[in-house]
Structures are given as C-alpha cells and as structure tokens.
Amino acid sequence: xxxxxxxxxxxxxxxxxxxxxxxxxxxxxxxxxxxxxxxxxxxxxxxxxxxxxxxxxxxxxxxxxxxxxxxxxxxxxxxxxxxxxxxxxxxxxxxxxxxxxxxxxxxxxxxxxxxxxxxxxxxxxxxxxxxxxxxxxxxxxxxxxxxxxxxxxxxxxxxxxxxxxxxxxxxxxxxxxxxxxxxxxxxxxxxxxxxxxxxxxxx
Amino acid sequence: xxxxxxxxxxxxxxxxxxxxxxxxxxxxxxxxxxxxxxxxxxxxxxxxxxxxxxxxxxxxxxxxxxxxxxxxxxxxxxxxxxxxxxxxxxxxxxxxxxxxxxxxxxxxxxxxxxxxxxxxxxxxxxxxxxxxxxxxxxxxxxxxxxxxxxxxxxxxxxxxxxxxxxxxxxxxxxxxxxxxxxxxxxxxxxxxxxxxxxxxxxxxxxxxxxxxxxxxxxxxxxxxxxxxxxxxxxxxxxxxxxxxxxxxxxxxxxxxxxxxxxxxxxxxxxxxxxxxxxxxxxxxxxxxxxxxxxxxxxxxxxxxxxxxxxxxxxxxxxxxxxxxxxxxxxxxxxxxxxxxxxxxxxxxxxxxxxxxxxxxxxxxxxxxxxxxxxxxxxxxxxxxxxxxxxxxxxxxxxxxx
Numbered sequence: 001x002x003x004x005x006x007x008x009x010x011x012x013x014x015x016x017x018x019x020x021x022x023x024x025x026x027x028x029x030x031x032x033x034x035x036x037x038x039x040x041x042x043x044x045x046x047x048x049x050x051x052x053x054x055x056x057x058x059x060x061x062x063x064x065x066x067x068x069x070x071x072x073x074x075x076x077x078x079x080x081x082x083x084x085x086x087x088x089x090x091x092x093x094x095x096x097x098x099x100x101x102x103x104x105x106x107x108x109x110x111x112x113x114x115x116x117x118x119x120x121x122x123x124x125x126x127x128x129x130x131x132x133x134x135x136x137x138x139x140x141x142x143x144x145x146x147x148x149x150x151x152x153x154x155x156x157x158x159x160x161x162x163x164x165x166x167x168x169x170x171x172x173x174x175x176x177x178x179x180x181x182x183x184x185x186x187x188x189x190x191x192x193x194x195x196x197x198x199x200x201x202x203x
Numbered sequence: 204x205x206x207x208x209x210x211x212x213x214x215x216x217x218x219x220x221x222x223x224x225x226x227x228x229x230x231x232x233x234x235x236x237x238x239x240x241x242x243x244x245x246x247x248x249x250x251x252x253x254x255x256x257x258x259x260x261x262x263x264x265x266x267x268x269x270x271x272x273x274x275x276x277x278x279x280x281x282x283x284x285x286x287x288x289x290x291x292x293x294x295x296x297x298x299x300x301x302x303x304x305x306x307x308x309x310x311x312x313x314x315x316x317x318x319x320x321x322x323x324x325x326x327x328x329x330x331x332x333x334x335x336x337x338x339x340x341x342x343x344x345x346x347x348x349x350x351x352x353x354x355x356x357x358x359x360x361x362x363x364x365x366x367x368x369x370x371x372x373x374x375x376x377x378x379x380x381x382x383x384x385x386x387x388x389x390x391x392x393x394x395x396x397x398x399x400x401x402x403x404x405x406x407x408x409x410x411x412x413x414x415x416x417x418x419x420x421x422x423x424x425x426x427x428x429x430x431x432x433x434x435x436x437x438x439x440x441x442x443x444x445x446x447x448x449x450x451x452x453x454x455x456x457x458x459x460x461x462x463x464x465x466x467x468x469x470x471x472x473x474x475x476x477x478x479x480x481x482x483x484x485x486x487x488x489x490x491x492x493x494x495x496x497x498x499x500x501x502x503x504x505x506x507x508x509x510x511x512x513x514x515x516x517x518x519x520x521x522x523x524x525x526x527x528x529x530x531x532x533x534x535x536x537x538x539x540x541x542x543x544x545x546x547x548x549x550x551x552x553x554x555x556x557x558x559x560x561x562x563x564x565x566x567x568x569x570x571x572x573x574x575x576x577x578x579x580x581x582x583x584x585x586x587x588x589x590x591x592x593x594x595x596x597x598x599x600x601x602x603x604x
Contacts, residue, residue, distance in 0.1 A: 022308045116384035116402075121394050150377055154401045161400075187325060188366050 008034070060133070062126040063109040064091050074098075074106060081105040083140040087130065087159060089113050089147060097145065105141075108133065113151040114158060122158050130159070134166045141169040148175045148193075216290030216297050217571040218258070218333070218544050224284040225277040225306075227253040232600045237591035241573045244582050245595045251575035254600075255337060255546040257285045258573070261302040262335040262544075263363065264317070264326030272315065276306035282313050289333055289541075293320045298332050327366035334363050334536045334543040338529050343553050345528070346521050347513050350502040357503055360424075360532055361416045364539060368416035375409040378402060379499050383492070390492035396485070403481050406497050411473035413498040414451060418463040421449050421503070424531045425464065431534075432527035435561050440523055443508050447528070450502040452495070456480035522554065526562055533569050542570040550574075551581040563588065 004012070008030055015026035033041055058065045058072035065072035074080060074094075084105025088094055094107050110125040133139065142163055146152035160170050176194030177186055186194075221234040228250040234243075243251050252268075260266040260275065269275050276283040283304045290297025299320055305313045317326055337359075345352055362369040382402040388394035425447055432445045449463070457476035461468050477496065484495045494500075505512040505524050512524055536543040545566060551559045551574070563584065566572050574590075576582055585592065592603040 020311075024308050025311070114398075114401075116381045116388060116394070119384075119388070121385075121388065121398060150374070150381065150405065154381075157401045158398075188327070189370055192367070 061107045061109060062111065062129050063094055063107060079104075083138055084143070085130075085133065085139055085141070086143045086145050088145045089152065089155070093145065103143075105143075110146070110155065113146055113155040115151045115154075122155075122162075125155070127159070127162070131162065131166075134163060139167050141171060142167050143171050143173065145173045148173075216333075216541060218287060218289055218573075219291050219297065220286075220288040221254065221258060222284075222286040222288075223254075223257055224286075225280040226257050226283040226285055227275060227277060229253065229598060230277060232598070234593060234600050235602075236571065236573055238571055240567060240585065240588055240590035241571075241593065242582060242585040242590045243573065243575045243593045243595070243600075245577065247577050249595045250598070251577075251595065252548055255548050255573065255575060258287065258544060259335050259337045259546060261285045261287055261300055261317075262329055262333050263359065264329075267337060267339070272304050273307040275304050281306050281308065281310045287333065300329065300333060327362075327369040330363060330366050330369070330540055332541065334541050335546060336529065336533045336536060336543045337546045337548065338550050339548050340550055340553050342529070343522055343525060343550075345525050346505050346516075350500075353503040354499075354501065356528070356532070357417050357420060360420045360535060361413075363536055363543075364420070365416060368413065371409050371412045371416070375406070375413050375498060378405045378409060379494050379497055382406060382494050386488055386494065387492040389489050396489060399485075403478070406494070407474045407477035407481060408470075410477045410497045411470045414449075414473050414501070415468065415470050417498070417501075418449055418467060420535065421447055422463045422467065423535050424528065427531040427534055428527050431530045431565075432523060434565055435526045435530070435558065436523050437519070437557065440520060444506075445524055445527065446506045448504045448506060450504055452497075452500050453477065453480050454483075456483055519555075519558075522558065526558070530565055530569075533566075537570070545569060545572045547572065547574045549576055549578075551576060551584075552578045556580075560584070 011030045011033065012023070012026045015021055015029045016023055018026075021029070033044065054067045055064050056067045056070060057063070058070055058075055060071040060075040063072050063074070069076075081104050084103075085108050086097060086103055086105055087108045087110060088097065089110050089112060091109055094109060097103050097107075108126070108130045110127065110130075112120050112125050114120060114122060114125070134142070142159070144156040144159055146155045146159075156172055160172070163170050174197055175190075176197055177183070177190060183191070217238045218236055221236065223229045223232045225231075232254075234241075234254060243254060245251055256266055256268065256275075260269075266272065266275055283306070285302045287300045288297060289300070292299045301316075301318045303313070303316045305315060317324055317329075319328060319332055341348075342352070342356070345356060358372055362372055382399070385394055385398060385402060389396055389399070428445050428447065432443065433441050436443070451457070453460075453473075453476045456479035457468075457473070459468075459472065480496050488495050505528075507516050507520060507524065510516075512521060516524070533543055533545055547566070551562070554562065559581070567588065574581070574585065576585075582592070594601050594603060
C-alpha cells in the first residue's frame, strides 16, 4: 500500500485476513490500535498469542479446552452420562446445546462438516477420534446434531453409515417448526420437513 | 405428499413506483410507471437497462447480468437499495418490496436483505406479490445459443411460479457444485468412490423434482404457444405447428419414458431413473471429474412442423417462435399469481416493423409493460399509443410532459 509505513501496512493486512473485515475496517482498527495505549496493545497481542498457546483440544471429545485441563470440563464431569454422545460441528454448537440443559451426556466436536468444495472429506474431520471412542464400547446412543443444511446432512449420513454397526442407536436431531412459532409464518421448506418428520401423539 | 402453498391470487396490483438508491449508475432516482405502457428513452449506455435490472433483480432475487452482486452497488457507496411499490405501496393497501445489496466494502451489519412490507422474507415469498418477465435482446438467439440460456428461460418461469421449486433450483445447483468437487477429488484419488452416495441421492431426488417442475411448465407453454405463434407470425409463417420438447440425459435409464403431453411422470419415477443413470455413468464421471447427469445438463428444443428449429428455421422464423415463447411465459405467469410486469429491453430495434407492430399489439393487452429504447422510430410508435415517456437526464429520470 503506497504512502503507508511498513508496520501500519502490516497490521492492516493482518486485520483484513479476518472474516468479515474489509480493507477499510482493517484500516480503522489499525489506527484505533495506534492511538490506544501501549498497555492495551500489549494486552491485545497477549490475548492473541494466548488463544493459540493456552487452548488445546480435549483428547476425548475434541472440543477446545484450556491447556492442562484434559479431558475437558464436560468430559471429566462424573455426573455426565458416558453412554450418550452428541456429535456437533463446532465448539459453539456445544455451548448452544449446553444452554438447553436437556442433554446430560458427552459431546464430540467434528470441527467442520463434509464439504467437497472446500476440500473437506471425513478424514479432515475428527471422525477417527469418534470411531475410536465408539470402538472402546459402552456407548448406547450417538445423537447426530450437525446442521440441517446439505453439508451437515452429508456428514450425518456418513456418520450414520460408519457408526451403524457399532452403536445400538444412532439418531438425528429433529427438524421442523420452531417452538412458539406460528404455522402461517413458517417457510415452506421447514413446513415440508416438519410434515415429513411428523410423529404419532403418545397417549 | 404434494404440498403447495395455496396461491393468493391478486392480479390488480401493478408497479406504481420504483425508487433507486446507489443502484449502478443512479445515486437516487424514481420512476412512477403507467399501469399500461411506459417507455424509457435515451441513448445507449445511459442506464436504461439498469432500471429494468433493478425491477427484475428485486422480484427474482438475483441480477440477470451482474457476476458479483456487489456490482449492483454504485461505485464508492456501501449499499444499494431498490424499492418497488405495488398497488400504491403499503400505505395505500398495496405492497412494498425492498431489496438491499451490500457493496464491495460494506458497512458492518449491512447484509443482503429483502423485505416485503417491512418484514424480512425469502425471495420465494414474492411469488404471491409480484412477478416479472424480462425480454432481453440477447434472447433473440435463445434457440441457437447455449443450452444454459434455454434452461434459464425455463427456470425463470419455474422459480417464479412455485416456491418449493425455486428452492429446489438453488439446492440442486449447490449439490452439483459439491458433487463436482468430490468427483475431482475422486479423480485425483483423494476421496473414495463411495463418498458419492449422499450426493447421488440428493441429485436424484432434487433432479427429479426440478425436472417435474420444468416438464409441467413446458406442457403449459405448449398448450399456449401455437395461437401465440400465429398471432406474431408473418402470413407465410402462420398455421405452423410449434412445439417445445425437453431433452433430458436419462437415456435408457428412464425405461417408461413418457410424453408429458400425455402422461406427466412422477417424482418417484424420475428419481429412480436418475439413480439408474447415475450408476451407469459412475466410471465416466470419476474419469472426467464432473457430473454428467442432472438437470444442469438438460436442454430445451423447439420444433417447427416437426423439424428442429435451431438447424432448419430461418432467423425470422426463430424470432417469431421466441416472441411466442415470451408471450406464453407472460400468460403462464399470470394465471396462478400476480400478473407479471413485462420488461422489454431494447427489443423492438431487433425486429422488422411488421413484427414489432404485432408484438406491440399483443403486449399491450397483457398488463403493465416497461420498454427501453434508443430508437426514435420505436419512440414515435409509443407516442401514438399514448405511452408514458421517461428520459434519463444527468443520471435522473424525468417524465416527458
């Protein structure tokens, strides 16, 4: 970039690599850091380094955990049901399901979904670790909670295939109408899915 | 289970106002079209097509010519906004549709967004609010040009008539892209052949649904096209039999091949045929690293008295058929939803005076029409038809008194 001194140009370039940040936003962020105190800048830099150095992957569920805490908090919690595994795409999905308080088993984080365009096949996901957990035995149910889009479905189908013979029950989370929603406002595809996935009322 | 939203048919709401903000060449512009004929006149390159593009892109959800959506945004501005008022807009009991498209350097929080009466909706929700037919000069080559143009013609109708099919068209394109990437990986021996199973099944199911929707549209076009062809035709052309045929790539995998005019095949039948065909070309696909089956490879052929138009008909005969196809599209879109706004982008300059006059007569009876032209002759003809004439002056739209 012409007219910019090297350290400024470098930070702008680094910021623009982040998702959702264009050149202009990167420039704004850079000048913001430039004006901030040295302590603030050091603290930002330390936080950036720390996220790579102090975050590790749980050897059981592959979720992110603090360095030194392995297995992660959830996997080492004795109150959690060991026989149930909920498979999700990303660490954020674990948080989402944890918020519900409904699931008391343990997780498995794949870190992605099958997407040939992005060159991601099953071997690029944490599927081997999942197979190893299942092969050890003692797993009654694997819940496939990948996203309800094409890539998530492809991943779920692949996992259902390879897990089928090892686990008593492989289930897929339901798709359909949101709770408290109004039928009239549901989009057609959701409505079609919820009709396809309809259930007999238990009496 | 066949599930379709019950159409709420409302034919009375025409486009009452088009407002642009930072759209292509326009900083800010407003057009209040006539319920009948509106002509936008001016020299080439002044931004006439941009107006039609704004209307069309807002109604169908994507531009017919912008490679990247951000191209729609005026240079140096963060986003473009198009607002269409139908039947006077929300305030007057009509509807307002607003499309916002972010530019190459969007402000935080600005995303592509479509709202109908202020409520964010999917593009497919417009099926019941507004429809559009765009006739571009390039379509005069529709029958001899690439198959993708002909698929676009069919899918433009399919997508506006049926929300589920609109969604299927998007999904099937995505499945094909993913499947092609996987096939390339298989060719490079980076993925196993059996990784295709999921994508094969998706392609079979979605492919079958898209094909049924296209065949249905084609059948209805065929029901209308002969009288429309006669109406546009010259004396020597009149009385010919015109028919459109769907060319699928299913070959012998579709054993009970049906003529849609006699028996419409079901989704299950076609999905089964797709499964067989996919299995047949499995090896070839793996060698080529590309999907060789699916609706993305199908085509449409026009026949004139049982002869292939592309190789046998004259330029003039082809034009007559294309005009009849576009008129049939207009009629078809209007039968189960809002009557479409017809946009003619400099089309008359492509036609001889006789055909142009007959087309004007036929179009005039079909509701709201917006025409762009750089040709003084077309403009004079429009004046005699009491059209509302607009001109583009210094990037603004002005109505001619």
